[in-house]
Amino acid sequence: MRTRYIRPSWRKICAGAVLAALTWTSAQAGTxxxxxxxxxxxxxxxxxxxxxxxxxxxxxxxxxxxxxxxxxxxxxxxxxxxxxxxxxxxxxxxxxxxxGLIDSHVHLATPPNRRQAEAMLRRDLYGGVTAVRDMADDLRAIGDIARASRVGEIAASDVYYAALMAGPDFFNDPRTAQTTAGGEPGQVPWMQAVTDQTDLPLAVARAAGTSATAIKLYADLDSVLAGRITAEAHRQHLLVWSHATLYPAKPSEVVTAGVDAISHACLLVRETDPQAPQWAQPRHPVDLDTFRAGDNPVLARLFAVMVARGTILDATVWTYGAAPPAGPSSTPPLKPGSCDDVVGGAITRQAYRAGVQISAGTDNVAPATDPWPDLFHELSALVDRAGAPPSAVIRSATLVGARAAGQERDMGSxxxxxxxxxxxxxxxxxxxxxxxxxxxxxxxxxxxxxxxxxxxxxxxxxxxx
Known part of the structure; x- marks a missing residue:
């Protein structure tokens, strides 16, 4: 069979050349x-x-x-x-x-503020923080910031982040409206309300579509549902980061659900409760004196399980200080008699001594005029409040931080x-x-x-x- 050759018109050749040139110019120019x-x-x-x-x-x-x-x-x-x-x-x-140091607990977009986030990450980078773990925000903003840092558009630490899952009652929290503007709290891929009727493979796949490294479990979840979410997230190759108490799931139930890391030493005080309250219920007080010596027997059993499983504790001691610096996503002021950085430090000290892997996270923001990273406040708290030696604290902010962020293959040592x-x-x-x-x-x-x-x-x- 004879092939017929058709000569392209000069107009088509010119159009193709112009299109190629425009494509090349666009690709070369970029940001x-x-x-x-x-x-x-x-x-x-x-x-x-x-x-x-x-x-x-x-x-x-x-x-x-x-x-x-x-x-x-x-x-x-x-x-x-x-x-x-x-x-x-x-x-x-x-x-x-x-x-390079790693801050294991930041919030860069609650609500989104690009100028502020870039300023925080620039301060981090020039102070030695090369990566941060963002613990759930408006991921539309976070994804673009992570991309800009990765390709070098901005001077910033690299960002690894989580998509959030929680029970329906959590989404009455006004912060969820800030992070889902234009959508409905609990119904967007980066902040999903889940129940025992949720199609979890689909929910996790939606979260993964945001390029998240992990699912963050926040609140209003029982141990069974926490375990199901964790198993499905791991099946789809996502990590699971969780609040230490999920109200009603208490710390030991969260750990045995299989999560990779838990946040907030002060939330571990709920381990002594026969049953933790539901998210929407009033929180009854806990006898904090049983934790101050750093030898609580109930926590000793919990820490033994965490060591065996390799569960990381993101302690955030600094953020529970008596007068934490104000910031857009700072932990709200605690009621008198609540867990503070002294008790949180004692709990963290017990965890260190038990061999639990501790990462260094902030969950707070120092004033803009502070020339040093927020992480330095947490590192000082781990020394002063938790009694950890500088060598252990540096390991918390490097190798353990890399493990917490799922990046040990690339960083941390x-x-x-x-x-x-x-x-x-x-x-x-x-x-x-x-x-x-x-x-x-x-x-x-x-x-x-x-x-x-x-x-x-x-x-x-x-x-x-």
Whole structure:
């Protein structure tokens, strides 16, 4: 059979060329990405540092880290460094090098405020925080912020986030209207009301469609439904992050439901209740004196189960302070006699001693004029209130934080193959956690952010941070 060749018209050729040119121009132009990770061809040798690797191991002097593009290529002793190298050399003699910090509990869009969220993430990044775990917000806004950070449109920590599920009674909370504007609280993919009649495979699939890393269980859920949601989320390869008490599910029931991490040490006081109240019921007081010594026998049994299962505790001690800093998504003021940072610290101290993995999360926002990340407040609380040594606190804010966010393969420790997320310090953070405030530079995905380039906000720059 003979093939007939049809000559395209000159007009069609021109139209095709113009379309191709326009497509190429659009693709090349795009949005500027001044903070994008470097290419794999870029080799940088961070030489002769005192290395704190994030695992809790002692610091190692005279160590080198070779970075290729956005990832760590190798970690080795400076004594074994080749005499010649094609890499750019960054001399860190006398400096401390450790993994980038991870804030395990933030809220960046309740309600959405892009300028505020970018300011918070910029402050985090220049203070050494290279990733955050957003614990459910308006994911339309969060998804775009996460994308902008990932591709380098903005100077910001990377963001990993959760879609929320709760029982119907929770969606009377006014914050759910703020995070679902234009939709109906409980009926959008990122904030779903669930009951025992819900099509859970579909509900989890809708949540996964937001590009969430996890499902967050918030409230008004019993242990059976919490277990069913968790099993389905895991089947669809999502993590499950949960409030420690779901009213009525109490902490031991939440843990045995199989969740990956629970939030808020102060919510563990409900473990001593014979039965936790329903979400809509009044909360009867708890005898907090039984927790102050950090040796509560009921919690001892709970912590043993958490250790066996590998369940992480996102303690958020700082946010339960007597006078927490005000912020758009801060925990509301607690009633007199409620759990505070002293009791929360004692509970967290008991958890540390039991071997529970503790991540470092804030769930609060410091004033905009504070030049340092919110996470620094939580790290200080873990030392001062929970009695944890700086080495344990650093591990909480690095390797355990990476596990909590489901990112241990890529971050949390300085190892070959992981992202080059690192902090350079001039003083030893193992001697004092306050020495984290001696940040010289942050490296996120191989790109350097020098502390001297950070300009804190002024009071007259903002109206309501």
């Amino acid at each position: 500027p990405t001044p903070f994008a990770p470097p290419t794999n061809a870029d080799l940088v040798l961070y030489r002769d540092a005192i290395l704190i690797d994030g695992t809790g191991a002692p610091a190692r002097p005279h160590m080198d880290v070779l970075v290729s593009g956005e990832r760590i290529l190798s970690v080795f002793s400076d004594a074994t460094r080749p005499a010649e190298t094609k890499a750019k050399v960054v001399d860190l003699h006398g400096k401390y090098l450790m993994p 300085l190892e070959p193959g992981k992202l080059a997320n690192m902090i350079v310090l001039s003083k030893d953070p193992l001697a004092s956690i306050d020495n984290l405030k001696t940040v010289v530079m942050t490296v996120k995905r191989g790109r350097v952010f020098t502390r001297d380039d950070f300009v804190p906000l002024r009071e007259d720059d903002i109206t309501d941070f």
